[in-house]
């Protein structure tokens with residue numbers, strides 16, 4: 001069983017005096033240097049083919065500079081490892097899409113690249129990826145994955161840790177204890193630059209923190225702002241609620257007009273398209289005027305504010321709808337790997353919406369698993385909007401507008417998003433949701449099922465349909481003659 005426990009962070013106010021806070025803040029520049037130092041060591045290992053980063057070797061530890069204590073170096077190493085692990089996870093998702101989009105004659109090569117990517121072994125030098133399970137790949141696949149990973153790294157470099165302003169300190173350098181004094185609920189004893197002279201920081205709890213489930217971990221995140229403010233964040237670890245075993249499975253399609261459509265036929269949360277169009281105009285006017293003044297977008301407070309407003313809007317809507325849905329008798333939600341583009345809006349707004357949506361929906365779904373015990377299953381999104389949920393015929397002409405779906409084979413008509421939601425639900429049964437399939441492979445799979453079911457060649461149907469033939473109703477006997485196929 002996987003560990004489904006979760007960590008939540010809470011910032012706690014402190015009443016510590018300026019002297020103590022300054023002593024803690026003074027650690028930051030050295031901590032940053034330490035992060036950069038350890039990152040250099042760990043990245044070298046990654047690029048030499050190591051995939052799991054652990055503690056430093058004793059030889060490496062001995063050569064560390066003395067501006068931090070050994071225990072501080074250990075804590076720094078954990079922070080670096082966490083950052084690099086997050087990079088690896090993001091790279092794995094990103095590279096999966098890259099591999100899917102590659103054009104190859106050789107499908108075996110693609111499969112090998114997937115295998116390498118799944119193990120994050122992009123820089124591996126040994127063809128045996130997993131000796132225990134006998135997983136091997138070719139030299140060519142190894143070379144190619146290194147090229148892909150380097151290219152990815154060029155576009156998505158490792159974070160610059162010299163600018164990180166948060167120190168993730170574990171209990172050996174920031175011991176957390178419960179206070180019995182009235183003016184503090186917790187104490188954090190932080191190691192500073194002065195050996196054997198830690199400072200004790202009093203922290204105050206509050207209702208939301210105290211009521212939150214879970215136990216306080218012996219760990220503290222300390223952030224120092226550029227103006228010298230010091231913030232302390234504690235972590236609670238909680239066990240999630242039991243997974244629901246009763247209730248329905250529901251497929252969800254994310255669109256922007258209707259935030260969600262369910263396989264049960266509901267449309268939830270209509271996005272006011274007009275509101276979005278107004279924000280879009282505002283956004284683009286602002287961008288143009290900033291560019292004219294030679295101001296970079298990311299330096300503009302107004303641009304940031306507008307960005308935030310759109311993001312918050314998406315977050316609130318998504319949260320509200322998913323909470324409502326979770327209140328129903330649902331055991332499982334089936335979702336596609338998310339894509340948030342919408343016609344009629346600028347690339348700029350689509351990008352913001354898509355980032356906001358992806359992050360929010362991802363976080364919200366994760367919290368539903370944890371707090372409500374709902375299983376979330378992800379499936380491949382390819383062709384879900386083009387396939388008929390009734391007969392399985394795939395044709396882009398099936399979707400006649402943003403909202404209308406009308407199957408050119410069986411004649412089924414329904415809301416396009418609800419049709420997609422039903423396909424998403426259907427895809428959760430079997431083959432792991434076709435998750436690692438390329439778009440072409442998904443189509444081949446669906447065509448195969450269609451052929452098996454109707455004994456009609458779907459590619460032939462599509463050719464006719466794209467040549468402008470009238471809808472190919474199955475109920476119409478004419479269909480067989482026109483396709484030159486005998487009826488089942």
Ligand SMILES: [Zn+2]
Nearest residue numbers: 388391407410
């Ligand atoms: Zn159909």
